[in-house]
Amino acid sequence: MSVSEIAKRIAKNVLNSGLQAAFPPGCLKCGDPLEGPGSLCNICWPQMTFISEPCCETCGFPFEYSPTTSLICGNCLRKAPSFSKARAVLKYDAACRDMILAFKHADQTRNAPAFAKWMHRAAQELIDDCDVICAVPLHPFRLHWRRFNQSALLTRELALLSKKPPIPDLLFRKRPTRSQGGLNASARRRNVQGAFAPNPKRLSHLENARVLLIDDVLTTGATVEACSKALLNAGAAKIDVLTLCRVVRTPSLAI
Ligand SMILES: [Zn+2]
Ligand SMILES: [Zn+2]
Secondary structure, eight states: OOHHHHHHHHHHHHHHHHHHHHSOOOOTTTOOOOSSSSOOOTTTGGGSOBOOSSBOTTTOOBOSSOOSSOSSOHHHHHSOOSSSEEEEEEEOSHHHHHHHHHHHHSOOGGGHHHHHHHHHHHTHHHHHTOSEEEEOOOOHHHHHHHSSOHHHHHHHHHHHHHOOOBOTTSEEESSOOOOOTTOOHHHHHHHHTTOEEEOGGGGGGTTTOEEEEEEEEESSSHHHHHHHHHHHHTTOSEEEEEEEEEOSSOOOSOO
């Protein structure tokens, strides 16, 4: 990064923190003033699609109606994932896209506590059932550029709410992977295959541990599948996955 780029980033961060101090957080989506932080206004709230039952018992894919035969979706029946259960709070769609992208890419980190509260409420069973909480890691290059890992922020906030121990660096990326945006399911799988490994300094936390893996968006599940395999190979007893949102149909939206 050049000196002028670093200066620009510092100036932007100073400006952002100044703005956040001057204008207390409003609606998580549109920013309109609200009485308390960490909520959505009356216009934005009904636009969101919160995921609820009935859904696939394994991957959390929401069903439009209660199936009479199996509560496992076709994808999970064809090939069971390595993780035991995945759950998400929101359907990733046009209504929540800007809010999520701002959190991922535009320093809207102040929204992490509110998002974690939603996740905590939506997946109490998964949280109660875990020994440690960890995050899908960014590669150090990307972490350096972004300054923060949004999944690690959610992990820390969830740990505060649940009193479960957070280990945000339980996994690391062995190699940089290209962004999953614009890739189809099989390309996403190839892109992240073997990309994750457990942190050698944290191996003692993994032995027979029930791990809750946190990410911001679940798209095809390729990333959390690759992470789950790495954790299970290193001795974890089982992996559950909790994300802020998930794609419900093949997305035409870039993530
Ligand atoms: Zn709003
Ligand atoms: Zn499923």
